[in-house]
Amino acid sequence: MSTSRVRAGAATATREACAEERVAARVGRTLEAVFDAVAEIRAETADLLTRVVAEGRVPASADLAALRPGLHLRLGREELVSGAGFVAAPGLLADVPAWLEWWQCTARGDVRPLLLDLDPRQSAYSDYTHWDWFALPRATGLRAVAGPYVDYLCSDEYSLTLSAPVRVAGRFAGVAAADVYLRHFESAVLPLLRELPAPAHLVNARGRVAASTDPAHLAGSLTRGPDFSAVLDLGRPRTHGGSHLLPCRGIPLILVVTAA
CATH class of the missing domain: 3.30.450.20 (PAS domain)
Known part of the structure; x- marks a missing residue:
């Protein structure tokens, strides 16, 4: 693979990571007002x-x-x-x-x-x-x-x-x-999830899906595999099975972006 392709791939990955972090932060701000109450x-x-x-x-x-x-x-x-x-x-x-x-x-x-x-x-x-x-x-x-x-x-x-x-x-x-x-929460966050190029869903500490653009992970279902509590405790993104897991900036939800 040429150096230019490697650089292009790295730049794309960086843009996607930045987009995921922005969406996770905006989801966090959506619920932070409720947690303030x-x-x-x-x-x-x-x-x-x-x-x-x-x-x-x-x-x-x-x-x-x-x-x-x-x-x-x-x-x-x-x-x-x-x-x-x-x-x-x-x-x-x-x-x-x-x-x-x-x-x-x-x-x-x-x-x-x-x-x-x-x-x-x-x-x-x-x-x-x-x-x-x-x-x-x-x-x-x-x-x-x-x-x-x-x-x-x-x-x-x-x-x-x-x-x-x-x-x-x-x-x-x-x-x-x-x-x-849930209908109000989905109205607020689904437009954010749809900004991502890959399917994504939000889960709580127990893996329960709170909102989703991923047909494999419907709202209300359980996502199994990762230790979501540990991700929240760690407070920073990690990868599991190719999917990206991003804590939503201080609130106990995780953005899970499915690998392409």
Whole structure:
């Protein structure tokens, strides 16, 4: 092969790598605004619970009503957010075994509370601790992207849930979280993925596909093989089986670009 062809091939590879990094960064910015809202909910919840504990009381579900003005504000402000709130760790509150201080937007643009029966004797939703949006932040201490999945708990919509742990006095108290309908997320990121010359998809830490232009990896399916958690921990691109894996600039999603 001639030197000129080698140089041309290297230049093409460099352009493609730069394009992949730009797309990964732009995907990251798309969800960073949602994570900013989650961080605000997390801080307000931690402050509220800390004040209650300082008063010598065990928090109760009524105390969490103080979060509502901020939740309503963020639901009106963040275009991608369809629901938001705080989900208490079992045993945190004095008056109920479990609680979701959760509010969501209706199709008409109103904000309403999510009302669930959390009685373990008669509700299938009483134990929410196994859901990824709760279990991952509890286990890792880090923020997480769960889904996409059919959100039977809140909306019956195919959704992503972005969450972060809330800690009070070193103790895990629950998670701050926000829902994003998958159709809205895809509208935001699929145009970015289509800018790439090769098929691409986005996966979370467990390999669940969040959006895709690759017919071999449909949204909602699992991508197996790479250790995606390790890629996120490493924080820089790597190659696996010829595919390029790029963390999306600080959020727990990975851009996977399939080898040509």
